Amino acid sequence: MKTVYVDNNATTAIAPEVLEVMQPYFTRDYFNPSSMYDAARSPAEAIRSARETVARCLGGIDPDQLLFTGSATESNNAAIFGAVQANPARRHVITTAVEHPSVLEIGKELERRGLDVTFLPVDGHGEISIDAFVKALRSDTLLVSVMMANNETGVCYPVAELARIAKQTDQEIVVHTDATQAIGKLPVNLSSDLKDVDLLAFSGHKIHAPKGVGVLFVRRGCRWRPFILGGHQEKGRRAGTENVPYIVGIAKACELAVQNLADEQTRVRGLRDRLEHELTARIPAVEVNGRDAKIRLPNTLNLAIHGIEGEAILFELSRHGICASSGSACTSGSLDPSHVLKAMNVPFSAIHGSLRISLSRYNDDTDAERIIEVLPTIVANLRRLSPYWDDANNCLQI
Amino acid sequence: MPWEYSDKVVQLFMDAVKGAAGTHMGEIEDPDGYGEHGSMVCGDTLRFTFRVEKHPTDPTRDIITQARYLTFGCTSAIASSEALCTLLEQERKTPIEALQVSNEDLVDFLGGLPEQKIHCSVMGAEALQSAVADWASKRGVDLAAIVPDKVHADEDEGRVVCKCYSVTEPYLRRKIRELGLRSIAEITHALKAGGGCTACHHEPGGLQDLLDEIWATSHETDDAGQATAAETHDTAGELSPFQLGRRIETVIDDSIRPMLREDNGDIELIDIKDNIVYCRLLEPPGGCPGGADRTRLIVERQLGEEVDDRIRVIAI
Numbered sequence: 146m147k148t149v150y151v152d153n154n155a156t157t158a159i160a161p162e163v164l165e166v167m168q169p170y171f172t173r174d175y176f177n178p179s180s181m182y183d184a185a186r187s188p189a190e191a192i193r194s195a196r197e198t199v200a201r202c203l204g205g206i207d208p209d210q211l212l213f214t215g216s217a218t219e220s221n222n223a224a225i226f227g228a229v230q231a232n233p234a235r236r237h238v239i240t241t242a243v244e245h246p247s248v249l250e251i252g253k254e255l256e257r258r259g260l261d262v263t264f265l266p267v268d269g270h271g272e273i274s275i276d277a278f279v280k281a282l283r284s285d286t287l288l289v290s291v292m293m294a295n296n297e298t299g300v301c302y303p304v305a306e307l308a309r310i311a312k313q314t315d316q317e318i319v320v321h322t323d324a325t326q327a328i329g330k331l332p333v334n335l336s337s338d339l340k341d342v343d344l345l346a347f348s349g350h351k352i353h354a355p356k357g358v359g360v361l362f363v364r365r366g367c368r369w370r371p372f373i374l375g376g377h378q379e380k381g382r383r384a385g386t387e388n389v390p391y392i393v394g395i396a397k398a399c400e401l402a403v404q405n406l407a408d409e410q411t412r413v414r415g416l417r418d419r420l421e422h423e424l425t426a427r428i429p430a431v432e433v434n435g436r437d438a439k440i441r442l443p444n445t446l447n448l449a450i451h452g453i454e455g456e457a458i459l460f461e462l463s464r465h466g467i468c469a470s471s472g473s474a475c476t477s478g479s480l481d482p483s484h485v486l487k488a489m490n491v492p493f494s495a496i497h498g499s500l501r502i503s504l505s506r507y508n509d510d511t512d513a514e515r516i517i518e519v520l521p522t523i524v525a526n527l528r529r530l531s532p533y534w535d536d537a538n539n540c541l542q543i
Numbered sequence: 544m545p546w547e548y549s550d551k552v553v554q555l556f557m558d559a560v561k562g563a564a565g566t567h568m569g570e571i572e573d574p575d576g577y578g579e580h581g582s583m584v585c586g587d588t589l590r591f592t593f594r595v596e597k598h599p600t601d602p603t604r605d606i607i608t609q610a611r612y613l614t615f616g617c618t619s620a621i622a623s624s625e626a627l628c629t630l631l632e633q634e635r636k637t638p639i640e641a642l643q644v645s646n647e648d649l650v651d652f653l654g655g656l657p658e659q660k661i662h663c664s665v666m667g668a669e670a671l672q673s674a675v676a677d678w679a680s681k682r683g684v685d686l687a688a689i690v691p692d693k694v695h696a697d698e699d700e701g702r703v704v705c706k707c708y709s710v711t712e713p714y715l716r717r718k719i720r721e722l723g724l725r726s727i728a729e730i731t732h733a734l735k736a737g738g739g740c741t742a743c744h745h746e747p748g749g750l751q752d753l754l755d756e757i758w759a760t761s762h763e764t765d766d767a768g769q770a771t772a773a774e775t776h777d778t779a780g781e782l783s784p785f786q787l788g789r790r791i792e793t794v795i796d797d798s799i800r801p802m803l804r805e806d807n808g809d810i811e812l813i814d815i816k817d818n819i820v821y822c823r824l825l826e827p828p829g830g831c832p833g834g835a836d837r838t839r840l841i842v843e844r845q846l847g848e849e850v851d852d853r854i855r856v857i858a859i
């Protein structure tokens with residue numbers, strides 16, 4: 146049975162082209178890029194070239210503004226703590242209630258350290274209010290951190306607009322965005338629409354590079370201090386011997402992501418729309434979380450399936466060779482259901498039954514057909530077992 | 544985290560989902576015992592019903608002959624429900640004997656459960672107790688006289704310790720003793736309590752306090768001197784912010800909006816901070832060269848002339 150992998154917002158398959166360009170740096174060109182001998186020129190040159198490639202993919206920016214890190218989580222930590230350290234006179238941070246834990250948890254930590262943190266709420270569509278953002282701005286606002294796109298629902302946030310408003314209000318406000326889910330799915334251009342963004346983070350493994358490598362963009366002139374000290378690498382802004390093969394890999398992955406952006410926006414979107422249309426037509430009492438948001442990632446479908454529990458759905462899907470994920474409490478490892486769906490006020494009956502399908506360029510029609518074939522039966526079988534399902538009338542009863 | 548279910552759990556779950564012969568999914572109509580445990584909010588619920596073969600003279604000798612469940616929950620919750628029904632039917636127990644079925648019996652029957660799923664088996668045992676209580680009241684059996692340790696009528700009434708999952712203090716006290724729970728993690732795995740916001744872990748009267756009291760231990764909790772964020776900031780300015788706001792509103796209402804409306808445009812004031820005015824501008828249809836920024840500049844100039852020339856306008 147062929148595996149149908151539709152959990153691409155969690156991680157992605159490594160592209161063969163990426164693996165290929167990485168190989169020489171594991172074997173032939175393993176030298177420390179900081180070494181003096183001739184042999185070390187090749188890895189040093191590979192990093193320089195990788196940095197240029199990534200800079201080109203992000204809108205033709207100056208490559209010196211890019212740091213390679215170990216993950217998007219590291220990039221987010223470095224971005225936020227670095228901004229806080231560099232601006233000790235300011236004590237207020239604005240973020241949202243639906244950030245990835247690598248931003249949300251830092252927000253809570255900053256509160257514990259005595260800063261004021263505003264977590265902007267979202268409405269039922271998963272969107273934040275620009276008016277609420279404006280009202281939250283203060284004379285001591287240090288940092289604004291809003292993700293470009295949400296990993297669970299795919300709802301996109303108006304980062305360019307928020308950054309412009311923040312900068313027009315006060316040039317000293319630092320604007321950070323977690324772009325992990327946006328790269329390869331939305332245009333990300335730091336010299337045009339995102340020109341007011343100071344710090345931008347993403348990882349390789351969501352764009353078909355390996356796990357364990359990330360990027361942090363730090364705009365020249367941004368008030369920011371390095372987070373990881375102990376070496377001259379990355380001009381002293383991120384110490385530690387460079388992970389050469391992975392840096393080469395993430396650059397290739399960025400290049401492919403830009404090339405495939407049109408495919409993502411058309412063919413992948415078409416697959417998602419087909420799944421959305423057919424599954425909502427075949428399964429009663431199902432809603433699409435974030436459907437009415439103004440902009441949603443083209444690859445993400447978050448279904449609220451009433452009356453059953455997501456972990457049981459995943460288990461059944463897994464038996465059919467389908468890999469997806471859920472915001473259900475039973476799959477979170479913490480007993481708490483998705484903070485994103487809770488912030489959207491999705492009813493509990495549907496949070497526990499949430500199912501996220503996230504596609505990539507490697508998915509095709511046969512994958513969609515398999516899901517459309519098996520999911521309605523899985524849902525019907527589990528609902529027969531549920532005290533919240535009225536089998537006779539085929540509807541939810543609470 | 545991949546699944547670590549025993550073969551028995553997987554088999555019971557799959558049989559249940561397929562509705563295989565000998566499985567116990569369903570609800571008995573007009574049952575002799577009816578019990579429910581859990582809630583939609585918590586993410587799992589078990590509705591348990593049973594029928595008895597009635598003894599002609601002594602209801603305490605009724606025998607459970609049929610047991611059914613409906614479960615909203617994960618793989619192991621459904622398997623635990625199957626286990627409960629199978630155990631009861633196999634052994635032809637009286638309801639009072641059935642009360643001795645513990646969550647450990649269910650875990651054993653299932654060939655083990657991952658520790659974070661233990662609460663699924665506890666849910667089975669609790670639903671069973673509540674169904675037996677229902678049977679007792681229908682059959683006129685004084686359960687409290689026979690098995691006083693299994694009657695917990697007022698537990699729902701006590702102080703709520705874990706607000707996320709509505710877990711009360713009397714229930715926690717009983718289960719901590721019954722199941723020998725020694726740590727907050729064990730409580731969370733078995734009862735879900737403390738698995739949400741975690742605020743109840745170390746607050747006064749919270750989970751750690753209950754554990755300390757029940758097991759008579761005490762910890763020196765080191766108070767990591769919570770910094771009090773007493774932020775005072777004075778927005779000193781020669782104009783009171785209130786007065787400034789009023790004047791800006793007046794100028795927008797009396798002169799700027801009428802002017803924009805002549806061209807079928809409009810303005811909505813969002814906020815005023817110091818000398819920054821945030822507003823949403825509706826462009827005149829058709830637009831004009833300069834677009835949004837031209838309208839913004841008009842507003843800024845007007846406010847500059849009539850209120851204060853340091854005012855800046857930001858369009859939303």
